[in-house]
Amino acid sequence: MADRGSPSQAESSNGGPTSQAESSIGGQLNMNLPPPDRLDHDAGTEGGDQITIPTRTLRDLINPPRDLALMRQRLFEIKDKIELQVDEFERYWPYIDNVWVRQHKAGTDKSGRVITDYYACRLQRPTYTPKPDTPRREGQPTRKKQIREGGTCQMRLKTIRYEGGYSGYTILKVGDETQHTHDLDHIDKIKRTSVLMEIARSEVMKGYMPASVFTVMNEDMEKLVAAGGRYLNRNDVRNASQHWRQIHKEELRVHEGYKYDHGNGIVRHDGAPPAIQLNGDTSIVDPALSDVSPLPPGTLRFPESDRAFLQPYLQPENPVINKSGFPHVTLTYATSMDSSLTLAPGMQTILSGPESKAMTHYLRSKHDAIVIGVGTATADDPGLNCRLEGVGGFGGLGWEGQPRPVVIDPGARWLLTPNSRVLQTVQAGKGRGPWVIMAPGFSMDPMRLEMLKFYGGKYLGLTEYDKKWRLRWEAILKALAAEGIKSVMIEGGGMVINDLLQPENANFISSVIVTVAPTYLGKGGVGVCPAPRHDHTGRPQPAVRFQDVKWYPLGEDVVMCGKLRGGQGVVSRPPPAPPMAPMMPMGQ
Numbered sequence: 001m002a003d004r005g006s007p008s009q010a011e012s013s014n015g016g017p018t019s020q021a022e023s024s025i026g027g028q029l030n031m032n033l034p035p036p037d038r039l040d041h042d043a044g045t046e047g048g049d050q051i052t053i054p055t056r057t058l059r060d061l062i063n064p065p066r067d068l069a070l071m072r073q074r075l076f077e078i079k080d081k082i083e084l085q086v087d088e089f090e091r092y093w094p095y096i097d098n099v100w101v102r103q104h105k106a107g108t109d110k111s112g113r114v115i116t117d118y119y120a121c122r123l124q125r126p127t128y129t130p131k132p133d134t135p136r137r138e139g140q141p142t143r144k145k146q147i148r149e150g151g152t153c154q155m156r157l158k159t160i161r162y163e164g165g166y167s168g169y170t171i172l173k174v175g176d177e178t179q180h181t182h183d184l185d186h187i188d189k190i191k192r193t194s195v196l197m198e199i200a201r202s203e204v205m206k207g208y209m210p211a212s213v214f215t216v217m218n219e220d221m222e223k224l225v226a227a228g229g230r231y232l233n234r235n236d237v238r239n240a241s242q243h244w245r246q247i248h249k250e251e252l253r254v255h256e257g258y259k260y261d262h263g264n265g266i267v268r269h270d271g272a273p274p275a276i277q278l279n280g281d282t283s284i285v286d287p288a289l290s291d292v293s294p295l296p297p298g299t300l301r302f303p304e305s306d307r308a309f310l311q312p313y314l315q316p317e318n319p320v321i322n323k324s325g326f327p328h329v330t331l332t333y334a335t336s337m338d339s340s341l342t343l344a345p346g347m348q349t350i351l352s353g354p355e356s357k358a359m360t361h362y363l364r365s366k367h368d369a370i371v372i373g374v375g376t377a378t379a380d381d382p383g384l385n386c387r388l389e390g391v392g393g394f395g396g397l398g399w400e401g402q403p404r405p406v407v408i409d410p411g412a413r414w415l416l417t418p419n420s421r422v423l424q425t426v427q428a429g430k431g432r433g434p435w436v437i438m439a440p441g442f443s444m445d446p447m448r449l450e451m452l453k454f455y456g457g458k459y460l461g462l463t464e465y466d467k468k469w470r471l472r473w474e475a476i477l478k479a480l481a482a483e484g485i486k487s488v489m490i491e492g493g494g495m496v497i498n499d500l501l502q503p504e505n506a507n508f509i510s511s512v513i514v515t516v517a518p519t520y521l522g523k524g525g526v527g528v529c530p531a532p533r534h535d536h537t538g539r540p541q542p543a544v545r546f547q548d549v550k551w552y553p554l555g556e557d558v559v560m561c562g563k564l565r566g567g568q569g570v571v572s573r574p575p576p577a578p579p580m581a582p583m584m585p586m587g588q
């Protein structure tokens with residue numbers, strides 16, 4: 001069984017935020033955090049060179065980022081690694097920076113492309129009580145109260161920004177603590193986010209009274225709460241704009257349609273629409289301000305109603321790498337009625353109709369990795385991403401639902417260039433960098449290796465051959481499992497499929513999902529036809545027989561799903577050797 005990451009099984013050269021974050025970078029940066037002794041006054045401005053955020057206005061309250069409350073909770077808990085594209089990070093982070101306080105200046109790796117920042121929960125630092133004689137700025141009242149309870153929560157995280165063939169952030173929990181000692185609401189009570197303070201400041205700077213700004217910000221309470229503003233008060237708005245008001249002594253006004261009402265402060269005139277609609281700058285109907293960008297061309301939809309039949313053939317919810325150390329393996333491809341994958345070798349042939357193509361992309365979204373042979377990579381120049389609506393790059397966040405492309409290329413034949421579709425896809429933020437599985441004795445030319453890393457890919461070197469001098473599937477799958485891959489979709493081509501269907505490999509297959517298109521491609525293509533099998537008497541046997549079979553029509557195609565008895569990574573024993581004729585004593 002492969003040792004997780006054991007160099008004798010798989011040597012790897014990493015790239016991209018995820019893998020670099022978890023392996024090489026840690027060794028290059030000083031992981032020791034400085035004592036948590038700094039004071040904070042304004043969320044989002046401490047720690048020196050904080051990320052630059054665009055000026056926030058009321059429209060950030062009216063058109064908040066999608067699923068804001070949910071994302072705040074995820075960014076608070078950091079249960080799992082979170083990957084975000086740069087614009088997504090910049091959109092969401094200022095809504096949670098009341099929780100996370102940056103610990104020290106960013107560290108950059110040798111390449112200069114990976115920048116790591118460490119953050120701690122606001123309540124990690126010791127309680128700060130200003131000394132009574134602490135000098136205050138002129139005109140500032142003496143602080144009477146203790147500023148915060150402290151030293152009570154040890155939650156920490158790091159953000160890793162990758163800037164190369166693509167840009168993105170990976171956010172990971174660090175340290176031993178698995179959860180905060182308090183909830184998010186508790187922090188919202190004691191500290192406002194930089195977004196809220198910025199919105200308040202920018203609105204006062206338009207000439208509105210803090211009390212009026214406060215009223216307007218409270219117009220849509222649900223959105224304010226989602227943005228962390230449940231406890232926003234008039235003093236917060238005053239504090240946010242204090243510096244500006246000290247310099248600009250002009251008279252401030254109430255928002256149009258609002259009035260001062262003795263005893264109630266600033267209120268809306270009866271029947272007047274809320275200021276957030278009157279103010280042209282913050283109009284909700286302007287699509288340019290909307291957070292929801294249009295879906296890219298080519299986005300696919302696979303209806304809910306067609307998903308259920310696939311469920312039994314996918315890896316279970318909350319997958320774990322199964323006990324034998326193998327990922328869940330789904331073999332999936334499209335074939336003609338004469339079991340051909342393509343009209344001619346080295347040629348891509350579209351067999352799947354639109355409905356089954358959408359199904360393939362749904363399957364891609366359900367697997368951690370897609371595996372193909374270098375023959376397919378060369379012939380098809382594939383994108384190898386998932387283009388289903390709702391996955392990262394297609395309406396979803398970060399790279400969520402995007403599988404890792406893996407190319408088996410023992411002899412380093414793949415002529416990958418920045419124009420290759422798979423890298424173009426990475427550059428567009430619509431897919432992940434490929435991993436290339438190579439054999440010893442071959443090495444990728446250094447420039448190509450550097451390019452692979454630049455786009456977040458890497459190579460895995462394997463040393464285990466079978467008797468036909470092919471890399472052993474056991475080693476390939478274990479190497480992927482060691483990299484955290486829990487489910488693999490093997491797409492082809494012909495050599496890969498036929499090899500997997502050999503008796504010594506077939507039991508690595510957990511499920512097959514094959515699209516049959518209503519066409520005969522004729523002789524001369526790349527066929528799926530595994531080597532024949534015989535029983536011990538030499539009688540021909542079916543090479544592979546599936547069970548739990550289901551046939552499902554999709555458009556003009558039909559999809560066959562099946563499982564293998566003893567599948568899910570149980571290595572089949574070689575067939576018993578034919579019995580030898582009993583040795584007879586001579587002469588009998």
Ligand SMILES: NC(=O)C1=CN([C@@H]2O[C@H](COP(=O)(O)OP(=O)(O)OC[C@H]3O[C@@H](n4cnc5c(N)ncnc54)[C@H](O)[C@@H]3O)[C@@H](O)[C@H]2O)C=CC1
Pocket residue numbers: 332333334335340341342344345346347348349351372373374375376377379380408409410411469470471472473491492493494495496497499526
């Ligand atoms: N209809 C469909 O669903 C699909 C069709 N295709 C088609 O299949 C054709 C390509 O098929 P093939 O030429 O058979 O190439 P292939 O994609 O199966 O790649 C074969 C090559 O991969 C490497 N390889 C694979 N497994 C290996 C192992 N265990 N050990 C060592 N090396 C290994 C070897 O270098 C081998 O020459 C293309 O025309 C493509 O369009 C490919 C995938 C799906």
Ligand SMILES: Nc1nc(O)c(N)c(N[C@@H]2O[C@H](COP(=O)(O)O)[C@@H](O)[C@H]2O)n1
Pocket residue numbers: 333334348349350351352357360372376377380381382383384385491492515
């Ligand atoms: N499911 C399916 N149907 C077909 O008709 C096909 N030709 C393939 N080919 C596989 O899909 C890859 C192309 O992927 P992108 O669309 O470029 O992302 C190709 O390389 C084969 O693995 N599959």
